[in-house]
Amino acid sequence: MLYSTVTPAEKRRLFRERLASGELLRFPGAFNPLSARLIEEKGFDGVYISGAVLAADLGLPDIGLTTLTEVAGRAKQIARMTDLPAIVDADTGFGEPMNVARTIQELEDAGLAGTHIEDQINPKRCGHLDGKSVVDEDTAIKRIRAAADARRDENFLIMARTDIRAIEGLDAAIDRAKALVDAGADAVFPEAMRTLDEFEAMATALDVPILANMTEFGKSELFSVEQLRGAGVNMVIWPVSLLRIAMGAAGRALDTLNDEGHLTSKLGEMQHRADLYDLIDYESYNHFDSGVFNFTLTKE
Incomplete structure (x- = not known):
């Protein structure tokens, strides 16, 4: 009745334990609180909350128009409806490093299990559109360092997303990911990987979990869970799929x-x-x- 009886801290602890086990965790994207409960009922491992979905829910494009207040508020409504851990897309962190720090604490207070911060310029673009630009490595590092320093619960997952693959290629993406892990990222979200070999190369190069984004009509082929598991992927999201179907x-x-x-x-x-x-x-x-x-x- 009402909301989950599992505390956010316990959700985070259990999530980090499962992530450390090396198994592949499946996170369909919820487009509202009720769909999050359905994801749990169907036996998935977690709930993903997409920035594109939150923007679309407001009738807006995914170009950085949503605010921290809007994202944290809606993410809280979704996360509290399920016993599963929920990860939310925080775009570029809603500003400079101090804003990123505040973002992390707001999302902790909202009951999320983790978030990802990306290295696009602000305002950002959808990760599978052309014409993206990324910040320099120093700026990207400062965002992740601010996020890691700001969290109060060590089990809150700080994930670094990098969009540099589509601009400078796979080697640049691996180098950027390594730098972000050194800055404090617990996991890496390499956006717009094109092949299983690219996912495998990223997984081999890093000693933290990596996430695969299986969004339809994008740059990546829609690989199966088994294919991604074989490539060393630890988490997979289908961020907008349920919204598109609905x-x-x-x-x-x-x-x-x-x-x-x-x-x-x-x-x-x-x-x-x-x-x-x-x-x-x-x-x-x-x-x-x-x-x-x-x-x-x-x-x-």
């Missing part, structure tokens, strides 16, 4: 309303009311209400 279904439903005037033909595609009630644990609320309001008066 919006595609919503568009088709609206077309059906226009064409047929009702949604009878779509009933088989809908989540049933009973399934929704199970997912939100409706019965627990009924039980709570009964315990509070069902009482008898006694005469003294």
